[in-house]
Amino acid sequence: MNEQIMAPKKGLMTPFNIGAAIIVVAGIIITILRFTLGLGAVTNLSDYYPWGIWIGFDLMVGVALAAGGYVTSSACYLFGMKRYHAAVRPAILTGFLGYFFVVVSLIYDLGRPWRLPYPFLLGWGTTSMLFEVAFCVALYLTVLFLEFSPVALEWLGLKKARNLVHKLTILLTILGVVLSTLHQSSLGALFIPAPSKLHPLWYSEYIAVFFFVSSIVAGLSMVIFEGAISHKALHHRMGKEYLENHDDLTLGFAKAASMVLAGYFTIKWVGVAAGNHWDLLATGYGLWFLVEMFGFIALPSVLYAVGVREKKFGVIKIAAVISVLGIIVNRLNVSIICFNWYLPSADRYVPSWMEVVISLFMVTLIMLVFRFIANRMPLFDTHPDYRDNH
């Protein structure tokens, strides 16, 4: 098994490793503070801003960016883009890790995290959008785990179990799409009961649709973006099929992303028109809205289109980065920046440095686990024993 060669020994003192080590140590210390002294000791959360970046970034952005899993697997298995097959595994893994760490962040953020199962055990708060989010995320995490398990089972050499799970692929994919549709949109719908608190340019009765559509953009862009990074860092781990189809996949996803972004751009305007909020565009928040619309939605849509037509992969990569930033901007706008926008600046929320470190801690952990798995398990490559079996 020539493909199973371990990562080349580069030594442990790479800049990435040093940075990661510092963040991990700081993260552990703050974790201890958080769970012994309470939320107040480490966060800037207030009664006006009960949700900070652990929700606005870790949860909202985390879930959106983890959409690559369902986007890729449905493109490959349901919409007949078989040639993207090689991209499914890394996308599922990032999806799984993304969701896993969303739950970890939630444990940091909840006042009494050990009661996390209560909604399912004690009070079925079915009128709550959060109940739907929690329910779907819990189920989807299981689905992602199962979808990813063949990789681990191949690694462990458990053929029977692997083939059994493999038979469920289509069922799991469909389940994954249904659950993703529900909770991606519900994250936006969390704000539907609070029209008075979110700025009218961002509040819309269509906000659930916005969140769902933009999650597709996030998924596509993340697959392109991660592909580009992995390609550099983990080239030695990539199988022939992955490498051969990489460019093809990038072009296909970039084309899709360009179109979905264009659609997203359009329905966002429909939202403004439905609320008849044109006058607000002339305000400071209106300007910020225009920046989001043109800088982070229209621009990457055009760049993607140009990149595809001219086959310029550099342009596509830039478009992917801008799209991902656009998702971050949008989720932070909805949950923090344009939330309680009418308050005087003294009452506004700015995250504490410790909240930021914990968010970085989560991102770092995701990258470390991803690297660990990619260097050991058949992620960018099918295990030689199963090559023809898909």
Added chain:
Amino acid sequence: MSLSRRSFLFGLGAAGTGLAVGKTASASTGKEFTGYPDSYGVLHDISRCVGCRQCEGACNTVNDLDAPEKPFTDTSVLDTKRRTGQESFTVVNRFEPKGKRPHFAKIQCNHCQEPACASVCFVRAFKKSPEGPVVYNPDICVGCRYCMVACPFDVPAYEYDKAFSPRVRKCTMCAPRIAEGKLPGCVEACPKEALVFGKRDDLLALAKERIKKHPGRYIDHVYGEKEMGGTAWLYISDVPFEEVGMRTDLGSKSAPALTSGALGVVPMVVGLWPVFLTGMYGMTKRREKVAAQDQKVAVTAAVQEAEAKAAQELEVCRAKAKTDQEKALAKADKEREAAIAKALEEAATKEVPPETDETPHGEEA
């Protein structure tokens, strides 16, 4: 002061029994809900409030809250605008509407008829009780703080400093006191009768009566009658409500009514998506199968054609080879005969020509 002037109750004992029966309410099923009949509320007449903060003090006492830095008699705290907090379930703020005397307005939980906080809680820790108060159960609260995000009046506060048992904190409408037949602490303490406790329906009638009785004094609006689906706490004022810090852009749709549309989509997604996706998968499969079949047919045809062609070519080759062979044989025969003849001739003449030199010359030319 008589109890009946600050309460619109004509039998508090009856109220007690009513509470004891107390069925639990779920004000959150998304159905049309116009409030419990005979539920209680409080009417706050902003025109009467003098900002003495006695309600704040009483609330602090009856709820056993921590003592604030400055005593409740200190009115300098009115210089900054405050909101409710974990140790202050109610606060009074001062406002200076243009060209008018300073006004004061008390805020606390409004005990909505269809509370946002209750509808968004995923463990149902908040409940609208049939008696009126919106009550909170700290024993099941997970601490997600969605209730705080959703409350349109920015009321609930959180105990961020507690690591192990943080709670959401807010006014209870003094539900325990009502059950004992007592008035809410703040209502009892108000020296100006700016607060009146009673059945919400009666209070609504009282509010409208006051507005009608003093033409030109009050703004013609009972705040809380319709706001966010209606609240148990009602307000009347002699200055526009936005000038005393109250939001007038809330609309009359309650939080659960707003959410029900989005929730209604869920069964659609669950029902239709799998059908559509399976269809998609089926079509893809079929397309692949058809493509595979077409390919197979094409391949067979090509192979047959190629085979036929090859056979034909082979035939041609064979024929050609045969004639070639015959020709070659004939040629060889001729050559042999010629050679023999030549040899015979040579033998006869015994002359040898310089052949080796001539051949390269011929090739060069």
